[in-house]
Amino acid sequence: MGIEAFRYDGRHALIVGGGSGMGEALANLLLDLGAKVTVMDLVVSNRSDVTNIQMDLRDRPGIDAALAKVNGPVNAVFLCAGVADGEEGIEKTLFLGQRHLVESAIDAGMVPRGSAVAVISSVAGLGWERALPVLDEYLETPTFEAGAAWIAAHDNTATYSFAKQAFLAYTAKKAHQFLSKGIRINAILPGPTNTPLARANAEQWLGFAQDYRDNLGIPAAEPMDQAYPLAFLCSDAASYVNGINFIVDAGYVASGLTGSWDAPFIKPMMGIE
Numbered sequence: 001m002g003i004e005a006f007r008y009d010g011r012h013a014l015i016v017g018g019g020s021g022m023g024e025a026l027a028n029l030l031l032d033l034g035a036k037v038t039v040m041d042l043v044v045s046n047r048s049d050v051t052n053i054q055m056d057l058r059d060r061p062g063i064d065a066a067l068a069k070v071n072g073p074v075n076a077v078f079l080c081a082g083v084a085d086g087e088e089g090i091e092k093t094l095f096l097g098q099r100h101l102v103e104s105a106i107d108a109g110m111v112p113r114g115s116a117v118a119v120i121s122s123v124a125g126l127g128w129e130r131a132l133p134v135l136d137e138y139l140e141t142p143t144f145e146a147g148a149a150w151i152a153a154h155d156n157t158a159t160y161s162f163a164k165q166a167f168l169a170y171t172a173k174k175a176h177q178f179l180s181k182g183i184r185i186n187a188i189l190p191g192p193t194n195t196p197l198a199r200a201n202a203e204q205w206l207g208f209a210q211d212y213r214d215n216l217g218i219p220a221a222e223p224m225d226q227a228y229p230l231a232f233l234c235s236d237a238a239s240y241v242n243g244i245n246f247i248v249d250a251g252y253v254a255s256g257l258t259g260s261w262d263a264p265f266i267k268p269m270m271g272i273e
């Protein structure tokens with residue numbers, strides 16, 4: 001295999017949250033790379049050359065109904081949906097609904113050997129390793145409903161950063177179990193990226209690491225800057241890459257960690273100091 005290992009010819013990609021932002025950029029890229037694409041989202045994507053399935057990740061029976069509409073096996077599952085802190089049911093949109101969806105698809109035999117899953121987490125999920133004891137308890141909830149009940153019983157867990165930590169821990173934890181079925185799973189951690197969601201929370205989201213970018217003379221990432229690594233991670237070119245957290249932030253976290261850029265909160269976020 002050569003360059004074709006990066007392509008998606010003859011492969012079916014399911015993009016959850018593919019109606020906007022990074023997921024939409026990914027749909028455009030995967031179509032260029034030869035994939036057949038199905039988009040699941042609250043909204044209908046702008047593309048008529050994908051199969052659009054409208055659904056709400058907060059509605060468990062609705063997720064099951066959406067999966068029943070998917071035509072044929074799925075070779076790549078991208079979990080890209082997101083909302084910001086303060087949204088009703090954030091834990092379901094960001095984690096529980098997407099977990100239910102991917103596990104249901106695998107259990108139903110829709111995801112054959114040789115397939116891969118990619119998750120969008122966030123730099124906001126850094127430090128998940130330190131939080132593993134409590135995350136483990138949450139990850140052990142066997143169902144969507146049990147997960148929601150666990151969140152309701154634990155203060156300060158219906159948050160963006162807890163959900164993003166949970167998805168990173170989940171990615172690491174499922175690497176072995178999924179691969180025993182021939183399926184890889186990896187996650188990206190985007191830094192600030194110019195999407196409708198980030199623009200709606202511009203001060204907090206797009207203001208993050210502004211000093212670093214100003215110093216380098218670079219803008220925030222564009223959605224396609226995140227779509228390329230996602231496409232790579234589920235391609236055959238990444239066939240030995242499994243269970244990783246892939247930071248896509250122009251080096252801000254690495255610079256803060258090593259002290260080559262003054263970002264003193266990075267080490268505490270990672271649980272190192």
Ligand SMILES: NC(=O)c1ccc[n+]([C@@H]2O[C@H](COP(=O)([O-])OP(=O)(O)OC[C@H]3O[C@@H](n4cnc5c(N)ncnc54)[C@H](O)[C@@H]3O)[C@@H](O)[C@H]2O)c1
Pocket residue numbers: 016017018019020021022023040041042043055056057058080081082083093120121122123189190191192193194195196197198205
């Ligand atoms: N933009 C950033 O700076 C940034 C940084 C780090 C991580 N992220 C993460 O990247 C991912 C993509 O976000 P984006 O910035 O492209 O935002 P976006 O709003 O452009 O895209 C998110 C998509 O998720 C869909 N969605 C939201 N709630 C849903 C629900 N209940 N059911 C089904 N679909 C739902 C939305 O309709 C939208 O199409 C999210 O997980 C987000 O948390 C974003």
